[in-house]
Amino acid sequence: MAYSNEEVLEYLQGTFGPESILDVSEPFGLLSIEVPVSRLIAVVTGLKSHPQFQFTFMTDLCGMHFPEQKGRELGMVYMLHSWGSNTRIRIRTFVPIENPLVPTLEGIYKAANWMERETYDFFGIIFEGHPDLRRILNVDDMDYFPMRKEYPLEDQTRRDKVDEMFGR
Amino acid sequence: MVNTNVPAPQGIEGQGFFATTLDNVVGLARKNSLWPLPFATSCCGIEFMATMGSHYDISRFGSERPSFSPRQADLLMVMGTIAKKMAPVLKQTYMQMSEPRWVLSVGACACSGGIFDTYSVLQGIDRIIPVDVYVPGCPPRPEQILEGLMKIQELATTESTRRRESEEYRALLESYNIH
Numbered sequence: 001m002a003y004s005n006e007e008v009l010e011y012l013q014g015t016f017g018p019e020s021i022l023d024v025s026e027p028f029g030l031l032s033i034e035v036p037v038s039r040l041i042a043v044v045t046g047l048k049s050h051p052q053f054q055f056t057f058m059t060d061l062c063g064m065h066f067p068e069q070k071g072r073e074l075g076m077v078y079m080l081h082s083w084g085s086n087t088r089i090r091i092r093t094f095v096p097i098e099n100p101l102v103p104t105l106e107g108i109y110k111a112a113n114w115m116e117r118e119t120y121d122f123f124g125i126i127f128e129g130h131p132d133l134r135r136i137l138n139v140d141d142m143d144y145f146p147m148r149k150e151y152p153l154e155d156q157t158r159r160d161k162v163d164e165m166f167g168r
Numbered sequence: 169m170v171n172t173n174v175p176a177p178q179g180i181e182g183q184g185f186f187a188t189t190l191d192n193v194v195g196l197a198r199k200n201s202l203w204p205l206p207f208a209t210s211c212c213g214i215e216f217m218a219t220m221g222s223h224y225d226i227s228r229f230g231s232e233r234p235s236f237s238p239r240q241a242d243l244l245m246v247m248g249t250i251a252k253k254m255a256p257v258l259k260q261t262y263m264q265m266s267e268p269r270w271v272l273s274v275g276a277c278a279c280s281g282g283i284f285d286t287y288s289v290l291q292g293i294d295r296i297i298p299v300d301v302y303v304p305g306c307p308p309r310p311e312q313i314l315e316g317l318m319k320i321q322e323l324a325t326t327e328s329t330r331r332r333e334s335e336e337y338r339a340l341l342e343s344y345n346i347h
Contacts, residue, residue: 138288139253146287158291160280 002085005031008053016043023092032090040093041103047080047089048108055080055089058109061116063123064092065148073097074125078105095125104130122147174200191329198242198268199325200230202317205241207261209248212275212307216247219310229317238264243320244297247307249277250290262297263346267332270320273299274313276306298340 008031012021016039023034035043047055057080064075072094080089095102104127105112116127117136124145127133135142144151159165177196179188204226208216219226220234235241238261250258262271273293276282279302281291293299300323303316331337341347 137253151287153287154285155281155287155289155291158281158285161285 003052003087005029005087008047008087008089009033011050011053012043012046015046030088030090032092034092034094037093037095037102040091041105041108043091044078044080044105044108053082053087054084055082057081057083058105058111058115059088061105061112061119063119063125063147065097065123067149069094071096074100074123076102076119076125100125101128102126103128106130121145124148194329195325195327198327199321202229202231202243202270202320202324203233203235203241204231204243204245204272204317205235205238205261205265207244207246207248207258209250209254210277212247212278215307215310216245216274216313219313224310224314226314226317229314229321231317238262239266241265242269242324243317244269244271245274245313246271246278246293247274249282249284250293251288252290253288255290255296258293259296259346268324268327270300270323271297272301272303272316272320274303274305274316275308276304279304282306296344297346298344 005026009021009024012033016035020035020039020043021033022036023032025032044055047053059079059081061076061078064077065073066075067073074097075092075094078091080091082088093102100123102125104116106116106127107129113130113132114136116130117133119125120127120130120133121135121138122145134140138146146153174196176186177188177192179186179192181187206213206216206220208214218224226234231243238244242265244262244265246258262269271293273279277284277289278293279299281289283306285291290296301316301319303312305312308316
């Protein structure tokens with residue numbers, strides 16, 4: 001059953017209050033909202049269990065790092081999909097880098113399990129309540145989170161790229 | 169008809185006998201029966217498959233049997249990008265091989281990390297295991313891999329049977345923390 005972004009937004013703002021639904025935009029027709037991290041579970045649960053919208057599928061989630069946004073350096077993006085109407089929604093939330101705690105969505109979507117582990121692996125975001133939060137792709141004894149922007153992407157031990165090798 | 173036999177090593181020949189040194193005989197045997205262990209992780213492995221196949225045919229050089237057990241292999245052919253997470257596996261594979269063992273590093277990634285100058289990729293396998301011959305290329309053609317194999321053959325045929333007991337060799341392994 002088809003419905004518009006306006007209907008979804010109306011439901012969200014009516015149920016959770018306008019103070020919980022921030023920074024609304026519709027890039028390329030995709031409803032995109034930001035929610036405070038404290039309301040994340042409530043909003044996602046509401047969207048999934050809503051009888052009409054039925055956002056029952058988690059397409060993707062990933063982390064973000066914006067070092068210049070003080071107090072909200074790390075962020076999460078969630079992409080939800082409603083199969084019945086082929087509608088998507090993007091939900092973002094931000095946390096401070098000193099205390100990057102985000103509630104896990106593993107209890108709502110099982111698909112979040114490995115993807116949250118990956119986000120933890122690369123961004124160091126701690127998912128509260130995750131049943132098995134450990135590194136998934138990088139070596140187990142890695143002591144930093146490589147996708148954070150304060151870490152260089154290159155391997156620092158490589159010697160064949162130093163300037164003296166090229167006569168500079 | 170062309171004689172495809174391997175030439176005999178230097179020695180003394182007479183009616184019904186041939187005498188040479190043990191080193192020469194062992195070298196000859198090792199050279200022409202290298203059992204490679206293909207450690208193929210990416211596109212260089214595809215080039216190796218061509219090298220192994222009937223067209224380029226690595227068996228012509230005595231490597232008739234690619235051994236997928238390190239215990240029975242003489243030559244470790246590392247082909248492809250080795251991620252840091254893969255490094256302990258590679259090292260363990262090397263340590264499971266018995267002496268004499270040679271290592272052929274095929275392709276830019278195995279030799280130096282190649283284009284993957286990144287936090288997750290080992291910047292050359294010679295950081296964890298000693299390498300005998302490097303084959304450059306991204307990926308190298310089968311002819312280049314065969315050239316690398318022939319270089320290993322040269323090493324095998326001229327190597328003293330006592331080399332593996334030498335102080336230098338032990339020190340080399342010690343420097344890689346391999347006991």
